[in-house]
Amino acid sequence: MSKSKSDCPRWLAELNRRHTRLLMLCDMLENIADSLPRHVTPALCRTVATSLKPELDRVCEIEELFCFPYPTGLAEAHASSETLCRMCREHEGDRAAAEEIVRTLTKLAHGRKDVNWDATGYMLRSFFVGVRRHVANEQCMLGFSGTQASRH
Numbered sequence: 001m002s003k004s005k006s007d008c009p010r011w012l013a014e015l016n017r018r019h020t021r022l023l024m025l026c027d028m029l030e031n032i033a034d035s036l037p038r039h040v041t042p043a044l045c046r047t048v049a050t051s052l053k054p055e056l057d058r059v060c061e062i063e064e065l066f067c068f069p070y071p072t073g074l075a076e077a078h079a080s081s082e083t084l085c086r087m088c089r090e091h092e093g094d095r096a097a098a099e100e101i102v103r104t105l106t107k108l109a110h111g112r113k114d115v116n117w118d119a120t121g122y123m124l125r126s127f128f129v130g131v132r133r134h135v136a137n138e139q140c141m142l143g144f145s146g147t148q149a150s151r152h
């Protein structure tokens, strides 16, 4: 993937689309959290378990490749190097949390009940609340404010 300026509209458009998908996955995670422990839908757990990591990984990849070094006045005005380091650490934390969530959702997709329901609910809620906030901040920084992330 090159980083030429001509790529900017393409990666920005892809990032916006993928942010939308990530927010949809957050809505599904909220649905699952609300359904615990007796009304879990295995098919929904399977869908999220399959999509969450690839979607999150691609969003992080696009942001780290293109957004973080994006040399615009907007980036310089709103994102110090300290902020960018924090955003990279947040990506690491989100990815680790997503791996744990996928493990648990895979159990639920197979109808297993050997999970701690309170801990699972807390894990799902902290993840989707954090990711919604994360996406909203990045959408705002990229000038997408007023789009989908602002609804949360």
Ligand SMILES: [Fe+2]
Pocket: 059, 060, 063, 087, 091, 134, 138
């Ligand atoms: Fe990010």
